[in-house]
Amino acid sequence: MNQTVVSLRDRQYSVYFQNDMKHGENWIRHHVQRQILIITNAEVANLFLEKFVRTLPSTHVVETYYVPDGEQAKSLTHYEAIIKYLIENHYHRDTTLIGLGGGVIGDLTGFVAATYCRGVPYIHIPTTLLAQVDSSIGGKTGINHVLGKNMMGAVYQPTAVGIFYEVLLTLPERAYIAGLAEVVKYGLIQDAHFFEWIEQNTHKIRARDQVALMYLIQHCCEIKAGIVAQDEHDHGVRRLLNFGHTFGHALEAASEYSLYLHGEAVSLGMVMASRMSNELGYLSSSECLRIEQLLINLSLPVKLFEPISIRPLRDLMARDKKNSSTDPCFILLDGIGKAKLVYKVSSNLINKVVISCHESALVD
Ligand SMILES: NC(=O)c1ccc[n+]([C@@H]2O[C@H](COP(=O)([O-])OP(=O)(O)OC[C@H]3O[C@@H](n4cnc5c(N)ncnc54)[C@H](O)[C@@H]3O)[C@@H](O)[C@H]2O)c1
Structure with a gap:
């Protein structure tokens, strides 16, 4: 398995490269906490959710939260709705959020992770080319305002990034x-x-x-x-x-x-x-x-x-x-x-x- 390490002043994390998602289980288990919430949309979930969940430890609690497809998901409305869901369902700091999707899902998941309980870990599984080559790395997270793109956000690094080439075959x-x-x-x-x-x-x-x-x-x-x-x-x-x-x-x-x-x-x-x-x-x-x-x-x-x-x-x-x-x-x-x-x-x-x-x- 190839990997690139993102080395920052006070910490580092790995970007893992594999063809088949099923091999993700080799590294994902080292990066997840007890309670896992996967944030995705119906398009991506229909294609990959079942296979992806099989890479997670069976001992962990795994739930899925769906947002609408497209840029509209990067909004205060959906951000607020996820925070409400996390509070109502008793997610604590021993939670890992996983963004399964393109740049929209990654930016939104990262921003929720940056702010929920003053920060919980997150992993991005980028499923678009754009997210694989760019948005999944570097910790720029955020949502849009009608007056400007990405106007609310934080630099908050993921715990790990998992790039699976096979997901690109279904990309429109x-x-x-x-x-x-x-x-x-x-x-x-x-x-x-x-x-x-x-x-x-x-x-x-x-x-x-x-x-x-x-x-x-x-x-x-x-x-x-x-x-x-x-x-x-x-x-x-x-x-x-x-x-x-x-x-x-x-x-x-x-x-x-x-x-x-x-x-x-x-x-x-x-x-x-x-x-x-x-x-x-x-x-x-x-x-x-x-x-x-x-x-x-x-x-x-x-x-x-x-x-x-x-x-x-x-x-x-x-x-x-x-x-x-x-x-x-x-x-x-x-x-x-x-x-x-x-x-x-x-x-x-x-x-x-x-x-x-x-x-x-x-x-x-
Ligand atoms: N954080 C950063 O550093 C950074 C950098 C560049 C771009 N971005 C942000 O990324 C966003 C754009 O990301 P994007 O281009 O990935 O768009 P996107 O996340 O909207 O995904 C594009 C479409 O592809 C679908 N999809 C995703 N994976 C698929 C797959 N494997 N097979 C079939 N369909 C699939 C999605 O459901 C969506 O309809 C923008 O909001 C942009 O601002 C962020």
């Missing part, structure tokens, strides 16, 4: 492709060789070739673990992981989380941020085209799905958590494989790159 194509946006992001912000590898292996990646996927997922997890180890609380290098997300989060919130999957919004955000990097002279036009070509080859969006009003989008960006004032902070590229933070970008330039992604974007 759209969700699978969306996860590839975060994969491309790693190449762009810090690993030009990996970017090149993705370019050369597009067909295998699209076909979910197991060997290619095993390499891709472990490599992304190692990059993420390395960045989190350097900057757990997001004060420095970790912010670069938000490449494409300043635009992306605003696009998601502006469309009330219903038009774009997170990865699709990030793909568009990366196009806008790359074009902005090009406009400011940090990224050559040929590199910019190369990035967009890779996104197209992976079937990721490079054009907005619908016209958009830019002023509300700019207002949303001004509320982004990364900002130090009301100036949006952008992560831009200094060439493929190197990212940097840039403040003080003119409104005109923001308008220009958004308009470039949809001929009928409205400035006001």
Whole structure:
């Protein structure tokens, strides 16, 4: 069994990589307490819950809590309902929460774990590509507010993460492709060789070739673990992981989380941020085209799905958590494989790159 260790200043935890979920019993029993609550949704539960429960010690008390499918589950309403369930059903500090699902389930479960009884342990079993390569590692947990994405949350690390490749076979194509946006992001912000590898292996990646996927997922997890180890609380290098997300989060919130999957919004955000990097002279036009070509080859969006009003989008960006004032902070590229933070970008330039992604974007 392969594993990557996320080493933090005062503790560490493992990300386990296995193909078949049934082998999870080798490590899960070392990380769970007496009372276990699995948080999942009906889609994921129908596919994996029965098999997953068999990996847990039969001596433990195991219950399941269901939330609705989709981004709507990351809300105060569902957060509050889970806390109520935990209190009413006498869950104490000897509880382990397990998030079985994609990034939505992981972010929500982690936030409940961070706050219930001032913190109980949690494990994430990420079942989407996006959650396997990104959201399950690093302890960023949280829920959305209508005024902004992930506006309530905590950095609270899991006890362990279990990645099973087999779960990706059932993932709908759209969700699978969306996860590839975060994969491309790693190449762009810090690993030009990996970017090149993705370019050369597009067909295998699209076909979910197991060997290619095993390499891709472990490599992304190692990059993420390395960045989190350097900057757990997001004060420095970790912010670069938000490449494409300043635009992306605003696009998601502006469309009330219903038009774009997170990865699709990030793909568009990366196009806008790359074009902005090009406009400011940090990224050559040929590199910019190369990035967009890779996104197209992976079937990721490079054009907005619908016209958009830019002023509300700019207002949303001004509320982004990364900002130090009301100036949006952008992560831009200094060439493929190197990212940097840039403040003080003119409104005109923001308008220009958004308009470039949809001929009928409205400035006001
Ligand atoms: N915490 C972080 O560091 C971090 C990083 C990136 C993204 N995120 C968050 O992650 C969320 C997006 O996560 P996501 O893309 O995984 O979306 P998701 O959790 O909504 O999952 C996508 C869809 O796939 C279904 N599904 C999940 N696994 C499946 C499987 N194996 N087979 C079939 N269907 C399956 C889900 O039910 C859902 O309908 C966003 O809220 C985003 O903000 C968090």
